[in-house]
Every structure is written in structure tokens, then in C-alpha cells.
Amino acid sequence: MDPITKALLLSWDVRFEILLPLTLLGAFQFIGWRRLRQRGVQRFANGWRLASYFAGLALLILALLSPIDVLSGQLFAMHMIQHLLLVMVVPPLLWLAGPFATGLWALPRPMRLRIGGWFQQESRFRQLLRLTTQPGLSWLLFVGILFGWHDPTAYSLAQGNGWIHDLEHLSFFGSAMLFWWRVVGAGPHIHGKSSLLFRIGYVLGVVPPNMFLGVAIALAESPIYTYYLSVPRLYGISVLDDQMIAGLIMWIPGSMMYIAAALVLVARLFINADRRNDLPKDVAMGAVRRTPHPPRLATNE
Numbered sequence: 001m002d003p004i005t006k007a008l009l010l011s012w013d014v015r016f017e018i019l020l021p022l023t024l025l026g027a028f029q030f031i032g033w034r035r036l037r038q039r040g041v042q043r044f045a046n047g048w049r050l051a052s053y054f055a056g057l058a059l060l061i062l063a064l065l066s067p068i069d070v071l072s073g074q075l076f077a078m079h080m081i082q083h084l085l086l087v088m089v090v091p092p093l094l095w096l097a098g099p100f101a102t103g104l105w106a107l108p109r110p111m112r113l114r115i116g117g118w119f120q121q122e123s124r125f126r127q128l129l130r131l132t133t134q135p136g137l138s139w140l141l142f143v144g145i146l147f148g149w150h151d152p153t154a155y156s157l158a159q160g161n162g163w164i165h166d167l168e169h170l171s172f173f174g175s176a177m178l179f180w181w182r183v184v185g186a187g188p189h190i191h192g193k194s195s196l197l198f199r200i201g202y203v204l205g206v207v208p209p210n211m212f213l214g215v216a217i218a219l220a221e222s223p224i225y226t227y228y229l230s231v232p233r234l235y236g237i238s239v240l241d242d243q244m245i246a247g248l249i250m251w252i253p254g255s256m257m258y259i260a261a262a263l264v265l266v267a268r269l270f271i272n273a274d275r276r277n278d279l280p281k282d283v284a285m286g287a288v289r290r291t292p293h294p295p296r297l298a299t300n301e
């Protein structure tokens with residue numbers, strides 16, 4: 001193994017301001033999961049949900065503290081991989097775990113009741129949260145941050161300053177959590193449960209702007225991000241080749257992740273339709289006889 005690769009593989013950054021909150025979040029999730037499991041609430045306390053949450057935390061640590069973060073300052077393509085982890089992989093894994101319910105059950109009962117009260121129908125906190133996390137606003141915030149941080153000036157500023165670099169990561173991750181909250185359909189359902197058709201359109205709506213940005217980066221004929229002209233080039237990869245690879249990563253694998261999420265939702269749509277079609281005829285007819293009007297199919301999952 002050459003010295004550069006060896007040094008990079010050992011370049012783990014131990015940052016307690018990141019490790020401590022992530023460790024606490026993992027502990028809270030496990031405590032709440034265990035308490036719900038003891039009460040027989042299998043919906044939120046099954047093995048795959050816990051595995052999904054811890055996989056998300058592990059990948060978040062990998063993105064922020066491993067050699068990926070070090071290499072992102074040397075190779076634009078590695079920064080794009082870090083971006084994919086923060087925006088397209090970690091958030092859905094965390095939301096699939098149903099962390100709201102398990103997080104509440106990790107708290108002492110008085111605190112659990114108090115925080116649960118914030119999400120009651122008439123709560124001011126719930127109304128404010130509902131107002132500030134409307135689907136359209138969350139979508140615009142997600143796309144706006146994606147384009148904003150890929151502005152050459154903003155990108156170079158973030159790479160040259162520690163706290164701005166952290167702000168970039170935090171805004172990417174925070175906006176992605178808001179976006180995937182709606183796509184996954186996880187609780188708390190302060191806006192009501194969105195229909196699968198809405199969620200399919202919502203996630204597919206990101207594909208065109210993501211592809212546009214990826215294509216623009218991949219096909220640029222000159223360096224867009226001049227920051228990489230000032231750092232040593234690793235493994236003989238030129239600035240333009242590095243930029244093209246990064247654009248291709250955003251363009252193809254990045255877009256495919258949104259499309260894959262949409263396909264999962266489409267599959268659930270067909271599964272739900274099949275379940276309704278499989279109702280026994282006597283049950284269906286009984287429902288019709290008891291209802292003065294034809295039964296209305298639910299649009300929610």
C-alpha cells in the first residue's frame with residue numbers, strides 16, 4: 001500500500017461535538033425501542049427498524065469523520081459521495097426507523113407527556129411547525145440549498161473555513177431530513193398522511209434539478225470550483241477529470257436514488273390496490289349494503 005493511501009485510511013477525525021450527540025441519539029433510540037418492545041408494540045419495535053436507525057448513524061459518522069471527509073477537501077468526486085450519503089442515504093434510513101415514537105418512549109414519563117402535548121391538534125407548537133414545514137417550502141428549501149452550496153463562491157468559501165464547512169453539512173442534512181420526512185411518511189403526521197401518489201410526485205420532482213446540476217458540472221469545459229486548483233492532486237486525477245466524475249455521480253447515481261425511492265412507493269401503491277381487490281366478495285357486498293353511497297377508496301397509505 002502506498003504511503004498516501006495508508007495515511008488517508010488512517011485519517012479519522014475524532015470530533016466529540018459530532019460523536020456525543022450521535023451516541024446519545026443512538027442510546028435514546030435503543031432505550032425507546034426496548035421499552036416499546038417490552039410492551040408488545042411491534043410496529044415500531046422490530047429488528048429492521050432498529051437496524052435501519054443504527055445504519056443511518058453509522059453512515060453519518062462515516063460521511064463526517066472518516067477519510068471521506070478528508071478526501072472531500074482534495075477530490076471533488078469524494079465530496080459528491082459525501083453529499084450523497086448526507087442527503088440521499090442517511091435521512092431515509094433514519095426516518096424508516098420511526099424515530100419519533102421510540103424517541104418519546106426513551107424519555108421519563110413526565111417529559112414524554114409534556115413533549116407529546118406539543119404535538120396535540122390545538123398546540124401552538126404543532127401549528128407553527130406545520131406552517132414552517134409545508135411540503136412546498138420543504139421542497140424549495142431542499143433544492144435551494146442544493147444549488148446554493150454548489151455556487152462556486154459559496155463552495156470555495158465553505159472549503160476554506162471550518163465553521164462554514166460545518167454549516168454546509170448541517171444545512172444539507174437538515175433540509176434532507178425535512179424532505180425525506182414527507183417522502184417516507186414517518187411520524188409525527190402533523191400535516192396528515194400524504195397519499196402515495198403525492199409522495200411519488202414529490203420525490204420525482206427533485207430529479208430534473210438534480211440532473212441539470214449534475215450535467216452542468218460533468219460537461220463543463222473549464223474548472224468551476226477553483227478551490228481544487230490550489231490543492232495537491234491525488235493519484236494523478238486532473239481537476240477537470242475530477243469535476244467530470246463528480247458531475248456524473250450527481251447526475252446518474254444521485255438521480256437514480258430518487259427514482260428508486262419513487263419505484264418503492266409505486267410498488268406500495270400496487271400492493272395496496274391488490275389488497276383492496278382481494279377482499280372477499282361477501283365482505284365487499286356487505287360494505288356496499290351498509291353504505292348509502294359507493295365506498296370511497298382511501299388515498300392515504
